[in-house]
Amino acid sequence: MNIKELTLLSERSRLRLLEVIYRSGAGHTGGDLSSLNVMTALYHRVLRISPATLDDPDRDRFVLSKGHCAEALYVTLESAGILEKSVLDSYGQFGCPLGGHPTNDLPGVEVNTGALGHGLSIGIGMALAAKMDGKSYRTFVLMGDGEQGEGSIYEAAMAGSHYHLDNLLAIIDRNGLQISGSTEDVMALEDIKARWTAFGWDVRDMDGDDMADVVKTIEATDWKGGRPHLIISHTTKGKGVSYMENVAKWHHGVPDEAQYAQAVGEISARIKKLEEEKA
Secondary structure, three states: OOHHHHHHHHHHHHHHHHHHHHHHOOOEHHHHHHHHHHHHHHHHHHOOOOHHHOOOOOOOEEEEOOHHHHHHHHHHHHHOOOOOHHHHHOOOOOOOOOOOOOOOOOOOOOOOOOOOOOHHHHHHHHHHHHHHHOOOOOEEEEEEOHHHHOOHHHHHHHHHHHOOOOOEEEEEEEOOEEOOEEHHHHOOOOOHHHHHHHOOOEEEEEEOOOHHHHHHHHHOOOOOOOOOEEEEEEOOOOOOOOOOOOOHHHHOEOOOHHHHHHHHHHHHHHHHHHHHHHO
């Protein structure tokens, strides 16, 4: 997919995301929205994975370390043809196999996640296994910025550098907010770039709200450089819904009827404009 197609798809997924959260009455809306561009780019342009290759030992691996943003993953898996629409339509209902955090009994989900701080360690293991087994698959891990307060993150960072895991790409969704407020008020993270560089990682910044920059930055990864890779994806919490953007309470929240209608209107207007441009 090209940039315009990915941007349009991300907006359509944004609309679907709000529908799923509104109908189910649950969701981590703000972080879902801020990470959706990255997930869309990964599953529709970057990852070597498809509905037909979910069990292929050479498939790329994706780990959603910030597992509370499961709804964004679910709508992305649906858009990629991996998750059935009927299953996602049942989200929040009795008997639905989809939980508030992803579990690996679902197609396309590699590991159970949601206990923050664990995803990168799992990704390190996957990348190291690929090196030991002579496999060509790459491992991608998406973390939250609030998650960076977990000590296990930095044990994993040391291991990634020690084992020269250049087949690993970690991404931090740097939206600046966590459940209890600003990340810098809760547990200051800056200078993130200097910190990870000191751990021996190849560190780059990108505008996670700009699909063109997302694609350009991820595709510029040097997979043979001898160092693990980290991208700091600068995003907006609640991206794409005006009253949610940069508002901490939307870390976890469900819009009421009027709020939902406003969100649908804003996103639908952008979709219409993108479709007209595409035509």
